[in-house]
Amino acid sequence: MRYQGGCHCGKISFSVTGDIDKLLDCNCSLCSKRGGLLWFVGRDKFELKSPKADELPTYRFNTRKIAHHFCDVCGCSPFSEASAPDGTPMTAINVRCLEGVDLGAYEITRYDGRNH
Numbered sequence: 001m002r003y004q005g006g007c008h009c010g011k012i013s014f015s016v017t018g019d020i021d022k023l024l025d026c027n028c029s030l031c032s033k034r035g036g037l038l039w040f041v042g043r044d045k046f047e048l049k050s051p052k053a054d055e056l057p058t059y060r061f062n063t064r065k066i067a068h069h070f071c072d073v074c075g076c077s078p079f080s081e082a083s084a085p086d087g088t089p090m091t092a093i094n095v096r097c098l099e100g101v102d103l104g105a106y107e108i109t110r111y112d113g114r115n116h
């Protein structure tokens with residue numbers, strides 16, 4: 001399955017390929033405030049159309065390892081970049097920013113990010 005996603009105003013636009021298998025409802029201090037519902041995919045499954053990730057505003061906190069990109073026009077945070085424990089580049093998609101996804105159709109796993 002190929003999904004289209006992006007921020008509200010359209011400045012950030014991307015596609016991602018894969019099957020939504022696991023959704024994480026993270027309770028960390030950032031996700032709880034911005035309403036993140038996360039699907040982790042390998043970076044090779046993620047295609048950013050505009051603009052380049054290193055040209056986007058980026059927020060880091062705590063260990064600063066995860067790059068939380070956001071739109072400086074509309075304020076949405078549609079994806080973040082991180083690495084898996086083995087070093088594999090990963091993208092965390094905020095599935096609320098994907099088009100045509102019925103969030104009620106998926107099992108949502110609570111992730112205790114506040115204590116990790």
Ligand SMILES: [Zn+2]
Pocket residue numbers: 007008009010011012071072073074075076
């Ligand atoms: Zn935007």
